Amino acid sequence: MWDSWKDPHRQQVLAALGLLNVGTVYELGCGSGPNLRLLRELYPKMFLAGCEPNRGLREHARQHFTVDDRMLPEVPQKSFDLVFTCYTLAYIDREDALITLTRVHGHGTQHMVLIEPSAYVTPFGPPGVYEGHAMPSYVHDYPRLAEQAGWKVEWRWPIFPHHMGLNATLVLNR
Secondary structure: OHHHHHOHHHHHHHHHHOOOOOOEEEEEOOOOOHHHHHHHHHOOOOEEEEEOOOHHHHHHHHOOOEEEOOOOOOOOOOOOOEEEEEOOHHHOOHHHHHHHHHHHHHOOOOEEEEEEOEOOOOOOOOOEEEOOOOOOEEEEOHHHHHHHOOOEEEEEEEEEEEEOOEEEEEEEEO
16 A cells, blocks of 8 residues: 555545645545655655554554554544545445544644545445445545535545546535
């Protein structure tokens, strides 16, 4: 996973970040850290951190970044300029996704970016569990969840072609 930092779908992180003015970034479900690695390459002075419940991936990421072992819907108590996900909320059900978004909002984070398999964007229809891509994944209606959690959708665009079901990017603001 670490060596996938240049994979095309990771450019979504850069596209979203380019719309924002941030200095501190936290990734929910950072794996071994490929997205953080990409950001470090382009923004060497940016404070980067994340969480990863998988011990092996977390230990690898900790060699390069501050990474804790939080498991969603737990989120950092500290406010960051930006909290983002990339194929992370697809592992939790709707209620836990809503709790996660609400908690991040409640801690004062200014921006949130969701790069996730999203309902009503090709190849998915309504919210639910879908199979046949990277693995069975929860596909949520993120604009609706974001609104319920107190976020405003500032930008939203499809990822085409989708990458193993990863099909949309949303940029949320307070």
